[in-house]
Amino acid sequence: MTRVKTPSDEAEARAIQDELRRRVVLDEPGPEPGRGLVAGVDVAYDDARDLVAAAAVVLDAATLDVVAESTAVGQVSFPYVPGLLAFRELPTLLTALEALPVTPGLVVCDGYGLAHPRRFGLACHLGVVTGLPSIGVAKNPFTFTHAEPGAPRGESAPLLAADGSVVGRALRTQHGIKPVYVSVGHRVSLDNACAHTLALSPRFRIPETTRHADSLCRRALREAIGGAA
DNA sequence: GCGACAG
DNA sequence: ATCTTGTCGC
Numbered sequence: 001m002t003r004v005k006t007p008s009d010e011a012e013a014r015a016i017q018d019e020l021r022r023r024v025v026l027d028e029p030g031p032e033p034g035r036g037l038v039a040g041v042d043v044a045y046d047d048a049r050d051l052v053a054a055a056a057v058v059l060d061a062a063t064l065d066v067v068a069e070s071t072a073v074g075q076v077s078f079p080y081v082p083g084l085l086a087f088r089e090l091p092t093l094l095t096a097l098e099a100l101p102v103t104p105g106l107v108v109c110d111g112y113g114l115a116h117p118r119r120f121g122l123a124c125h126l127g128v129v130t131g132l133p134s135i136g137v138a139k140n141p142f143t144f145t146h147a148e149p150g151a152p153r154g155e156s157a158p159l160l161a162a163d164g165s166v167v168g169r170a171l172r173t174q175h176g177i178k179p180v181y182v183s184v185g186h187r188v189s190l191d192n193a194c195a196h197t198l199a200l201s202p203r204f205r206i207p208e209t210t211r212h213a214d215s216l217c218r219r220a221l222r223e224a225i226g227g228a229a
Numbered sequence: 230g231c232g233a234c235a236g
Numbered sequence: 237a238t239c240t241t242g243t244c245g246c
Contacts, residue, residue, distance in 0.1 A: 042236090043236075043237085044236095044237075044238095045236085045237055045238080046238095047237085047238075080235095080236065080237075082233085082234045082235065082236090083234080083235085085235055085236055088236080089236070109235095110235085110236070111235045111236060112235050115235085116235080117234085121235070122235075122236085136235085138235050138236090139235080139236090140234085140235065140236095141235095142233095142234060142235050143233075143234060143235095181235085235237105236237050236238105
């Protein structure tokens with residue numbers, strides 16, 4: 001079983017990131033968009049009980065039909081610290097992923113990959129520890145900047161770090177609607193990551209993978225609380 | 230130095 | 237992330 005060591009403090013977490021970051025693979029194009037199986041993952045929290053519920057939903061990339069689902073509930077083991085999100089979400093997320101009856105060719109994370117203060121966001125971390133191709137699709141630009149993409153669906157602008165380096169892309173998934181922020185996680189090119197994101201978002205701003213995972217983890221959290229109360 | 234900052 | 241009903245629109 002894939003495990004993520006829970007750091008005892010932030011310094012240790014950063015040291016772990018530094019070590020795992022060396023294992024990120026960036027020279028593979030990744031799976032072909034619109035084919036195979038794509039998984040979406042997300043988590044929901046109950047702060048009062050320190051619970052975290054994770055969901056993994058697998059879609060047929062061609063039809064966007066749901067072919068498998070899995071959830072897991074665990075205790076929160078790390079605080080929310082911007083830049084260290086993976087240590088909070090990954091343990092439970094991996095449990096849900098491993099319980100899937102199939103292995104996806106790509107995992108779409110709700111958050112960042114290389115677009116990260118230390119170039120090792122949640123999607124990179126998940127990709128490295130599972131070995132699976134992964135990308136990050138976030139709803140906010142965090143500390144990064146970008147020019148306004150053209151209005152049509154499919155338009156994009158480079159997502160820039162403070163030092164000017166390109167860490168991802170602000171991608172318009174719906175005409176005239178706020179873009180999403182795509183970055184590479186592991187074993188996928190940025191072009192491919194954006195193509196997948198577009199293919200997964202035919203109707204709404206957020207990819208269907210993330211939408212399914214979001215509603216499923218919220219449901220799992222409600223049921224976990226309901227069963228305990 | 231302080232605040233902002235993926236979820 | 238989360239606090240949160242009805243309402244507007246396809």
